[in-house]
Amino acid sequence: MVECVINHQETYNIDGILFDKDGTLIKFSSLWVRWAQRFVDVIASKADMNVSGKHELAESLGFHYTDGTWDLQGPLCIGAPDDLMTIGAMILYKKGFPWNEATEIVGGALQEVDESDDWKKTIEPLEGLLNLLKKAAEKSLQLGVVTSDHRENACKHLEQLQIDHYFNSILGDDMVERGKPFPDMVYKSCEEMGIQPERALIIGDSNGDMILGRNSNMLASIGITSEIDNTSTHLKDADHVIEDYDSIKL
Numbered sequence: 001m002v003e004c005v006i007n008h009q010e011t012y013n014i015d016g017i018l019f020d021k022d023g024t025l026i027k028f029s030s031l032w033v034r035w036a037q038r039f040v041d042v043i044a045s046k047a048d049m050n051v052s053g054k055h056e057l058a059e060s061l062g063f064h065y066t067d068g069t070w071d072l073q074g075p076l077c078i079g080a081p082d083d084l085m086t087i088g089a090m091i092l093y094k095k096g097f098p099w100n101e102a103t104e105i106v107g108g109a110l111q112e113v114d115e116s117d118d119w120k121k122t123i124e125p126l127e128g129l130l131n132l133l134k135k136a137a138e139k140s141l142q143l144g145v146v147t148s149d150h151r152e153n154a155c156k157h158l159e160q161l162q163i164d165h166y167f168n169s170i171l172g173d174d175m176v177e178r179g180k181p182f183p184d185m186v187y188k189s190c191e192e193m194g195i196q197p198e199r200a201l202i203i204g205d206s207n208g209d210m211i212l213g214r215n216s217n218m219l220a221s222i223g224i225t226s227e228i229d230n231t232s233t234h235l236k237d238a239d240h241v242i243e244d245y246d247s248i249k250l
Contacts, residue, residue, distance in 0.1 A: 005249040015195040016142035020204035030124040033068045042109040080173040128245030133166040142193040144169035146185040186216035210237035
């Protein structure tokens with residue numbers, strides 16, 4: 001059991017912490033905005049889309065192609081890879097492509113972008129994260145990752161940042177029958193770590209993560225504000241909101 005203080009105010013006695021990945025462990029812009037721009041470029045090339053078509057596709061995925069901003073409640077930020085594939089295919093279908101051809105184009109684009117390792121040059125952790133992980137390891141606190149990304153991708157990203165060894169459980173959307181905000185990932189992760197959800201915190205950057213914590217009967221849901229929007233209006237179900245990991249003391 002470890003004493004955890006949030007914002008120098010609330011104290012919890014915990015056995016573990018679960019983290020979302022993108023926007024929570026990893027700076028969202030350092031990985032997914034560049035990935036999404038490349039995804040759109042490849043689809044546009046394969047489908048012979050013009051500039052306006054690229055911008056329409058980007059907006060449908062939940063980000064602005066030109067300035068790299070994103071919707072904190074959009075599919076790129078919250079959705080799973082399969083969601084992005086479906087949206088991309090639907091855009092092509094609406095432009096006259098047969099559904100099977102649309103899915104083939106988008107699937108091929110997704111594979112091409114995922115096989116590229118350009119993201120390794122830009123991926124960054126959030127401020128204060130490394131210090132928190134080191135302190136948690138010193139105190140033998142159980143740590144897990146529950147992400148809407150696929151587990152294979154999550155492991156690659158954490159390995160690139162050299163932080164994968166801190167986590168006792170890493171689960172992706174593809175590892176459970178029901179993704180967020182259903183409690184399946186939390187239950188499975190806590191089982192792997194040998195702890196109870198009622199003795200653990202969850203940290204995430206979306207309100208879906210906050211609802212996940214509530215649905216799983218976790219001790220508290222901690223929202224971390226986005227690098228593009230320091231407000232917390234979208235984290236309406238959070239028990240606490242932090243700006244960075246220096247706000248958490250173990």
